[in-house]
Amino acid sequence: MTTLTRDPARKAPAGTARSGWRPRLGGPVWLVWRQHRAAFWTLIGVTLVGVLVMVHLRGQMMDYLATLDPTSRRSDGLPPEFEAYTDPLFSIGSYLSYIPVLAGVLLGAPLISGDLETGTAKLATSQSVSRMRWLIVKLAVPAVMLTLSAGVLTTVLTWWWHPVKGLSSSLIWTAFFSVTGVTPVAHALLTFTVGAAVGLLLRRTLVSMVVTLGVVVAMGFVWSELWRSLGHVMSVGTDKGVGPGAVQPELPTEAEQQGQGTYFLTSSGDRLDWTTCLDQVEDDRAHTACLESKHVIGWSLDYLPVSQMQSMQWLGAGIMLAIAAAVATFVILWGRKRLL
Incomplete structure (x- = not known):
């Protein structure tokens, strides 16, 4: 019989030598x-x-x-x-x-x-x-x-x-x-x-x-x-203001930033979109006063850490x-x- 018609699951006769036996699919x-x-x-x-x-x-x-x-x-x-x-x-x-x-x-x-x-x-x-x-x-x-x-x-x-x-x-x-x-x-x-x-x-x-x-x-x-x-987004922020000389938060090593960019962080812990007071950005004093009126104290960034x-x-x-x-x-x- 050919290998196409022989049943591969059929057991060999009892007297058959097993020296050449090998596992077969059935x-x-x-x-x-x-x-x-x-x-x-x-x-x-x-x-x-x-x-x-x-x-x-x-x-x-x-x-x-x-x-x-x-x-x-x-x-x-x-x-x-x-x-x-x-x-x-x-x-x-x-x-x-x-x-x-x-x-x-x-x-x-x-x-x-x-x-x-x-x-x-x-x-x-x-x-x-x-x-x-x-x-x-x-x-x-x-x-x-x-x-x-x-x-x-x-x-x-x-x-x-x-x-x-x-x-x-x-x-x-x-x-x-x-x-x-x-x-x-x-x-x-x-x-x-x-x-x-x-x-x-x-x-x-x-x-x-x-x-x-x-x-x-x-x-x-x-x-x-x-x-x-699938991950839990984490945040890092600063509380040293947002004016000239203020340093933005630094992400941990290998972290990927999430969201549309940097957020403003307020003293109450709330976050404001970076476009806040954007209409007054040409006037530095008016822009600073606008941010102070909203109690902005720093920046905030969202990220996903590599640990997740x-x-x-x-x-x-x-x-x-x-x-x-x-x-x-x-x-x-x-x-x-x-x-x-």
Whole structure:
């Protein structure tokens, strides 16, 4: 019998020698792997190549840092040549931000729609495997592969970025928030399940991929606009006045300023918009009198500290994983009744 017809889960006869035994996939798991083995092997290959490239580039960067004087390893003391080692880091981080898009369009959308379009779903569920079991395995196997691949790539990127984070404006933590830690894995799983749901509903591979692309891009835009709201905005202020010679508040290291700019701080703790008394700014005395009448004592700035990065990532990942679980549940329940 050929490997296509032989049942991989069937046990060997009792007298068969086990010297050449090796673990084999069986049942629906083997079928899903067999169907999508090209995509899975591509995923494994890309992951291995990506890891090797990042490890090599990180080694070069660390060797260069080792040649620098410790006192120069600051954002204001690094030579221009350092950018040659950090530009690849930023570039590869940008490339990894496309993982959720590829997961939804190339892996999620064709997953079920392809089987519905070719009739494979009808063939698979007409055997001894139930629709629910087939759908669960159909989602689980690619999800595991995607989790391992995205997890490994983002872990290595995080390891590469960690020694130099904050050393330049391009390496600030907000630029790497969505491509390091647990966030990319959760985002990829979310887009993957959304793509699978679109494919189940539309039942046509090409149409599902196009629609999924639009949905995933929209999701990415929403995420880029809302992820900062996962953190707790903090403030820093001064009480030495706002006139000539007064120093504005200084943000903590690696903090990102929030809001539209600097606020006026009053003696009661209230804050006024920087446009307060702007109509009298041409007359210094009138402008100062206006601010004094409102009891302005200094400036205030809002910011997000780098210390909140991990908690924000886990909170965002938790929300995305919860939505992904809900979408996967919908796929299983809907597909159980209306798959064919």
